[in-house]
Amino acid sequence: GIQVEQSPPDLILQEGANSTLRCNFSDSVNNLQWFHQNPWGQLINLFYIPSGTKQNGRLSATTVATERYSLLYISSSQTTDSGVYFCAVELAYSGAGSYQLTFGKGTKLSVIP
Amino acid sequence: DTAVSQTPKYLVTQMGNDKSIKCEQNLGHDTMYWYKQDSKKFLKIMFSYNNKELIINETVPNRFSPKSPDKAHLNLHINSLELGDSAVYFCASSQDSTGTEAFFGQGTRLTVV
Numbered sequence: 001g002i003q004v005e006q007s008p009p010d011l012i013l014q015e016g017a018n019s020t021l022r023c024n025f026s027d028s029v030n031n032l033q034w035f036h037q038n039p040w041g042q043l044i045n046l047f048y049i050p051s052g053t054k055q056n057g058r059l060s061a062t063t064v065a066t067e068r069y070s071l072l073y074i075s076s077s078q079t080t081d082s083g084v085y086f087c088a089v090e091l092a093y094s095g096a097g098s099y100q101l102t103f104g105k106g107t108k109l110s111v112i113p
Numbered sequence: 114d115t116a117v118s119q120t121p122k123y124l125v126t127q128m129g130n131d132k133s134i135k136c137e138q139n140l141g142h143d144t145m146y147w148y149k150q151d152s153k154k155f156l157k158i159m160f161s162y163n164n165k166e167l168i169i170n171e172t173v174p175n176r177f178s179p180k181s182p183d184k185a186h187l188n189l190h191i192n193s194l195e196l197g198d199s200a201v202y203f204c205a206s207s208q209d210s211t212g213t214e215a216f217f218g219q220g221t222r223l224t225v226v
Contacts, residue, residue, distance in 0.1 A: 030212040037154070041201060041220050048214035084154060090211065099210050100146070100169055103156040 001096035002027045006087050006104035013077045013111050021072040021107045023087030031090035032063050033101065034072050038083045046072070046085075077111045084108050116140050119204050119218040126194055127226055134189045134221045136204030144168075144210045145187035147179060150201040150220070159202075162187055163210040194225045 003026040013019055025032070034046040047054050047061040049070065054061055058077075063070040074081055084106040091097035117138045126132050138145060146169075147159040161169035165181045176192045191198060204218040 031214070033214060035217075041222070043203065043217040043220070045214065045216060050212075086156065088156075088215075092212075100158040100161055101148075101156075101205075101215055102158075106154060 002029070002089060002091045002102050004087060004089055004102055004104035006085075006107050008107060009105065010108045011110070013109065015077060015079060015111055015113050017077050017111075018073070018075045019077060019109070021074070021085055021087075021109075023070040023072070023089075023104055025068050025070075025087075025089045027068070027097070028092040029065065029068075029089040030092040031088075031101070032070055033088050034061055034070070035086040035088065036081075036083050037086060037106070043086070074109075077109075079111045079113055082109055082111045115219075117204055117206055117216050117218040119202075119221050121221060122219060123222050123224075125224045125226065128194055128196060130194050131190070131192045132194060132223070133191070134202055134204075134223075136187050136189070136218060138185055138204075138206040138216075140206055140208075140216065142206040142208050142216075143184060144207045144213075145181065145184070146205040146207075146215065147187065147189050148203045148205060148217075150203060152200070156203070160187075160189075161210070168210055191223075194223075196225050199223055199225045 036044045051065045088101035088103045144163045160179045162181045207213045207215040
């Protein structure tokens with residue numbers, strides 16, 4: 001099946017700092033999503049971004065599908081950004097990993113005041 | 114107005130019992146899913162239904178039986194609960210079975226004692 005690797009696994013930031021989270025995937029995808037799992041366990045949709053660049057406030061994301069990676073940028077981090085960030089992908093053709101999201105192991109972000 | 118809602122949010126039960134988790138989506142989506150998040154926070158697909166038809170059934174014990182009475186509901190019934198079933202179970206939905214953004218419910222934390 002499709003493999004998803006996220007880095008770094010853990011990240012500690014001072015409030016106000018910027019960061020970049022990376023997601024590498026092993027095959028062609030027709031869906032890539034970034035999620036934030038907050039300390040209460042909710043999975044919040046950040047971006048649906050199988051290709052291209054999107055921005056939403058202090059967050060932005062870029063997916064380079066031909067090179068099989070995606071980046072999530074967090075600028076001017078706040079304590080409320082703490083939690084686990086997941087990248088999830090769907091295989092673009094029929095096979096193990098199609099018709100579903102395959103998740104990476106996540107990046108655990110801690111933003112300290 | 115919650116888009117994907119699950120009940121209950123918490124479930125504590127004894128080994129050997131049978132329990133159900135309910136899921137409803139009001140987004141008008143055709144596809145619904147169940148995902149399991151283990152103690153290491155790894156998320157993995159269990160089942161996927163498209164227009165009430167099962168399209169994905171991952172390697173899950175047959176004690177787990179999904180039921181879709183209509184395309185807005187996907188319930189998960191678990192027989193003879195075991196300690197290892199303790200996890201967070203997430204319901205999700207997407208417009209189509211492939212290539213569209215998935216939205217997740219708030220999760221059900223199941224604890225088997």
